[in-house]
Each structure stands twice: as C-alpha cells, then as structure tokens.
Amino acid sequence: MAKEQEDKEKKSQPKALTEWQKRNIEFLKKKKERDAKITKEKERELKKRQAEARGEVFEEVEKETQLEDKEKKAKPKKVKKPKKTKRSKVPVQKKLLTEVAKAKRRSRPIVVLASLILLVSAFYLSPYSKAKDIQVSGQEQATQAAIITDLAVKPTDYITDLIFHHKRYENGLVARNPWISEATMDYRFFNHFEVKVKEHQIFAYQSTKSGYRPILDNGVVVNDNQEKQITEGYISVSLTDKTMMKSLIQSLKSLSPKLTKQIRAISLSPTKATKDLLLVEFYDGNSVRVPLSELSAKLPYYEEIKKNLSEPSIVDMEVGIYTTSSDLESSLKEASKEKKSEEKTQTQQNETDETTSSSSDSEESTSTSASE
Structure with missing residues (x-):
C-alpha cells in the first residue's frame, strides 16, 4: 500500500521540486515507517498476552484434573444408583384421557356390530318381520286372489325370504297358474311387494258338453x-288328447294368421290308415281333411285350391290332394251301404241254402237206414 502511494505521489509530483517539498516528502515517509513499526509491535504484544492467558488456563485445568484423580483413588467406589427416569412432559390426566379415547376407538366396531345384531334379532322377533303387503299388476284373465294363492306365500314367511328368494316364488307361480307366462316380484320399503305378470293368450277353445274351455298359446x-x-277369430277344437292338442297348437302357430283366422272348427276323423286325420272346417263352408303330422306342410295349399271351388267342397289331403263334395260323398256312402246290405243278404241266403241241403241229406240217410 505504501509503495502504491509513493508511486502515485511520484506521478503526481511535478518534475522540478523545491528543497522544502523534498524535505517534506522524506519526513512523511519516515513517519509512515514509524507508524507501521508501532502497529506491528502492538499486534505482537496482544498475541503474547493471549498466548500467556491460554497457557495459564491450561495449567489450571491440568492441576484440577490431577487433584480429582487423587481424590478418586483415595475415596472408595460408590455404588451407582439407578438413573431416574425422566418424567414425561404430558400430565397423568392427559395420559389417562388418551388411553380411554384409544379404548373407545377400538371398541367402536364391536359396539356397532353388537347393536346391529340386537336390532336384527329384535326385528325378527317382532310381528312386523312377517307382515307383507302383496299387490298384482298386468293380469287380465287370472284373478288377483288366484295369483296370490298360487304364489304360495305362507303367513310364517319372513319379508327377507321374499326379498332374497323371490325367484322361487316367481317360478312357483308360473308352474301353478296356467295363465301366467312370466312373473317378476318387485320390493318397495317397508313391506310392499308388487307382482308383475304376463299372461298366455287364448288361441282356441275346446268344445265340451258343458261349454267351451280356453286353449292357450302353449x-x-x-x-x-x-x-x-x-266369436269369429277363435277356433273350436274337439280333441281330448293333451299331446295331440299341444302339437296342433304348435302347427297352427306356424301358419299365417290370415289362414288361421278362416278356420272355424277342428275335429278328429281317423281312418284305418291314418289315426291322426283331422277335419278342418272353414267359415266359407269348405272343409279339409289333413293328417296332424302334415298340417303345417299341406294346409297352406288351401289358399290356392279354394280359388277354383265354386261350391262348398271337401279337400282331401290324406293321400295326395283332391276335392269332393258332401253330396257326392253321401251318395257314395249310400251306395257302399247298399252294397254291404246286398252282400249281407246274399251271405244269409247262401247260409240258408246250405242248411236246407244239409237237412235233406240227413232225411234221405235216415229213410234208407229204415228200409234196410
């Protein structure tokens, strides 16, 4: 720093200096050197003092440690007392409160579960668990009372049985009631049940002595x-066999509704060759003889055949297809009856002739035996 100042002073000095200026410069230099020496000496004294202070403290510490060692050797060893546990900062009351809260939290699920079990058991023991309100919708032919009885819901059945096992009641209703094709049971709080049903449609009627019985589409x-x-649009059926009835309805359902609406009545007219031969009568006065096993295949031809019929006729589809009339068939029947009666009389006459000839032969034999 001093050199830099000197350089600056030299630069700042003019080239030609007076003797007083030169003396002044030399005086300043000497003063600076003297000040620097003084500061250096002060710093050295401070350092010495600090070092001496440190040395004295170190000596005192060493003396104290030596005295402690001597005392430890002279005194007998004391038994170490167990360290006292530090007391927790939390007070005892707060600790107890926290423990109670923890116990409550742990026991909360158990209390909830126990209360639920008590409520459920109380509900099952009460009469409300078996009180049921059942309503029916969607029925037209079947009555509500008949549907409820066919549900087979007992007074002892619980509400939960109907909720969780509703399929069992629905299937039982469909099996017991012939009108019902589908059934669904809907639950509404608290004990309300609605049975929604779909019914089979009436396809025909079975004619009996006491009246008509509905034949459903199944x-x-x-x-x-x-x-x-x-009324027109329904078919009167005279069949009594259940299997034949079901196959007939299935065959009629496969035909076009335009054709089935024209049918008035169906009856069984079997022959020696065809046991399932049917007589199908139409509203236009025509009739068709067709086997039940071939009804769905042959009866649609009637739509084309009837265009060529000028009077009420009988279309025979037993073997092949041909048309005839009731008058012609009645005359043929009368001719066959006459033929049968003639055959009977002829056979009777032949039998009488045979009996007379046999009697005359016996008389002759008796007379010859008497003459001898």
Missing part, C-alpha cells in the same frame, strides 16, 4: 268352462 287347456258362443 297348448294348455284351462279348466274354466264358458257357456258363451265362440
């Missing part, structure tokens, strides 16, 4: 006699 005959007359 071929089942409902045991419900109705005295009313059958």
